[in-house]
Amino acid sequence: MSELIPPLRTIYGEEATSQAQRYAEALSAFASTYGAGEVLIFRAPGRVNLIGEHTDYNHGYVLPVALDRDTLLLARPRSDATVRLSNMEAEFSPRAFTIGPDIPPDPPGDWGNYARGAAQALARQLRRADRRPPLRGLDGLVVGGPPHGVPRGAGLSSSSVLTVVVALALAHVNGWQPDGVTLARFCSEAEWYVGTRGGIMDQFIALLARRGHALFLDCRPDTAGRYRMEHVPLPQGYHLLIADSGVRHGNVRGHYNRRVAACRAGVALLRARFPAITHLRDVQEVPWAELEPFLPEEVTVGELAERGIELEDVPGLTPDTRLRVRARCRHVWTENRRVQAAVAALRAGQVATLGRLLNEAHASARDDYEISCPELEVLVQAAQEADGVAGARLTGAGWGGCIVALVRDDAVPAFEAHVARRYQAETGRTPAIFACRSGPGAGLVIAVTLSEED
C-alpha cells in the first residue's frame, strides 16, 4: 500500500505511516463487503471550537480548528440511485435507501439519517439546477472509531462530518462540483434533516480548514451569499489540548433547539425597537444596556404566542417551554465580542489575552447559556489551575463532551497528569486527553483499484 503514503503525508504529516495501515485495513474490509474494483476514498475531519459557541446560528463569529481525527468514506459509484452503507464499527448496522427529493427517515437518532439528509439535499439541489435524474448512488463503507476517528457525541462534530463525507462522495459520483463554501452551506442545510436547527460552523471548518490554522468565520453572508473568513495561524509554542469528559447527554438536540428558540425570541422582541433585524448579529453594535430592557429574564412559548410571536420551525417546543431570553442573548452578544478580540490577540501573538478570553467564554457559556455540567466544570477548573495554561473552556454544543485548553508546550505532560488525576478523584472517571494536531479540510484522498487478490 505504498501508493497511499504520499497523499496521506500531505494530510497527516508524520502520522502518514500509521494512517496507511488504517486505510489498508479499510480497503480490505471494503473488498470483503463489496468485492474488487474501483474505490474512491473521501475524508472529513472533526473540529474543536476555540471560541465562539452558539454564535453561528445567530449569524455571529466563530473560530474553530480542524482535528487530524476524521471519518472516511470508501465509496464505489453505482449505476442506479441506491445508497448502501456499511460501517466498520459493528454497532452501526448497514443501511440502504434510494436517493430522491423526499427520502423517508430512519428512526430519530439513527446514524443513517446523516446520509439520508445529504442524499435528499443533493437530489433537491440537482432538481433545482434542472439536472434531471438518473441520480447515481454508491456502495460505501464508513470508517470512524478510535483511535483515528472523531470521538462520537463529544462535541467534536462527529455527526456533521458524516453528512459532509457522504455529501462529498455523492456530489462527486453525480458530477456536481461546487466550491467549498457552496458545499458547506449545502451540508449545513442537509443536516436539518436530522431535526437540529444547527448553524454552519462544523461544515465550514470540515471543508475549508487549513493545517496549523484556526478559521475565523463570519457566519453572516453578504447579499451575494459570500462569507468573510480568515485562516489565522495558531500560536507558536502552545498546544491545543482536548480533554473528553466521557459524559454524553441524552437530549442535546432538545436543549440545543431551546437555545435556538430563545435567541429567535430575543430577535422577535427586539424588533419592537429595531424593526428590520433578522438575527442577534444585527444588534451587535448596539450597547447592551439599550437592548436589555426589551429582553425579559424569562418568557414561555405560550406567552410569546399571545404577543403574536410564533417560533416556527423549531422542533420540540410546547406552550409551557420556558425561555431565558435575556441571559441567552447576553451570551451571544458578549461572545461575539470575545471572538473578535481573540482573533486580534492571535494575530498579535498575545497568548495571555487569548487565554483570558477563553476563560471568560467558559464562564458565559456556564452562567448565561447554561450549557455546562458538573463534569465539565471539574475539567475546566483543573485545566485552568494547571501550570503553563493560558486558558480553558468547554467546547462544542455543551451538556457533556470536551474542554479545550491552550497549554505551553513544555507544560503538556504535567497538564495531562494533573487534569487526569483531579478528574478521576472527583468524578471516578478517566478523561481521554489528546492534542489537537490541526489538519486540512475534507476531500477526495485517493482513488484505488482493488484487484481480486486484495
Ligand code: GLA
Ligand atoms: C453544534 C452545532 C454548531 C454550533 C455548536 C455550538 O456543534 O452543530 O452549528 O452551533 O453546536 O457552537
